[in-house]
Amino acid sequence: MDIIIQIEHLKKHFGKLEVLNDIDFTIERGKVVTIIGSSGSGKSTLLRCINLLEIPDSGRILYEGKDIMSGHLNVNKYRSKVAMVFQNFNLFNNKNVIDNCMIGQIKVLKRSKEEAKAEALKQLRAVGMEDFAYARSTTLSGGQKQRVAIARALCMNPDVLLFDEPTSALDPEMVGDVLDVMKELAREGMTMAVVTHEMQFAAEVSDFVVFMDKGVIAEQGTPDEIFNHPTQERTKQFLSRYSNR
């Protein structure tokens, strides 16, 4: 078992609200873990802590065995290794598609323009957005934006990709395109942690499923265990809301 990220006793609160309460969680190399759970259960906060967009109150996050908050690790370098894909895409509005994919490579990884451009085109091809390389990011549809956002993250050659509800802001007809890209990445062995409400996708692609409820991990296991044989009452309740639709 090759663990890239190990989370131990993670806690986080906003004001009086305990959002994460003693979370233990691992991300294995080459595996896909999905995180499911009802709104407000702390899924986004967990992902954001991994990328240090939120700073945990206590507990440890180990990246390849090293504590990311110990001060010995370069935070920006680390972040580029665990790139994130957001629900609202967050493409840089002042840049066109290819510049969105190049800026991080040039500024963070210190690649030359030519190298960065070649890598950007390669990743844009992988997500099927090569033809839009010189389009302004603001002119794209949601599904296109999200695929560019995935390419932008891939350009950093990360060890892990974090996805926070990547299809929740999309029109239904666009969801498939983005999920297809993610499935392909999974097939190629990309390590991913995905927060999603797409249960079908989670069942199909995950190696491991985590069900979160009220700031704790209520149940975890293989997709078969979680979706077909859940043991906890709250897991059953949560899943029944999806199967009834």
Added chain:
Amino acid sequence: MRIDLNYAWRALTKSWPLFLYGIRMTLAFAIVGTVAGLLIGLVIGAIHALTIDPLDKPLTRVLKKIGHVFTGLYVWVFRGTPMMVQAVFLYYLLKPVVHWSSFTAGMFIISINTGAYMAEIIRSGIQSIDIGQTEAAKSIGMTNTQLMIHIIFPQAIKNTFPSLGNQLIVNIKDSCMLNAIAVTELYFQATSIAGSSMRYIEIYMITACIYLVLTTVATFILNNIERRLSGKKTVALKEMSA
């Protein structure tokens, strides 16, 4: 109380070199003040908009707080007092130290005065950029400085261009307050012409018309630049289909 248009015309043809000198000075103060003010505003506005990052070291945190206090004070004082008072006060206060002419003092004062307004425009421009832009930049490892320069500034300046440009119009008019330290701009010239001829109504009518022409031309130019700034889209689309 009637306006003698014939006299006005004669005054203009006779005194035009004086008016022209005033126009050149007014434009010089307005343009230098706006450009220098923009540079000051970028720096001050950026410092004012800095947020404390939970990852900041204690020293960085203290420096940022000092920066906030300093920039807040600067904006508060220079926006909260008339430029005319600032001009007279600073001119005489610093004269024994820096031995400046009223011209130099005028340039300095209009610049730091404009800087305060620009700083506010830039600050609100920065703060109105979606937090997602910052988070996306951070999530791929960009430093705060990098994301400011490459992501936030360009968007903030583009979004606030109309307000920034408006400062040029304001400065064309408000530079007249510098007459209080005997800067020979347009209003100062008008006052001396009117004083020697005792024909206030005609002379100030001419002066008002000149200001109106200057501000109209400036507005026209600014609108053109603005249209070009937002016109980038079409260029990108052409490139795309090529």
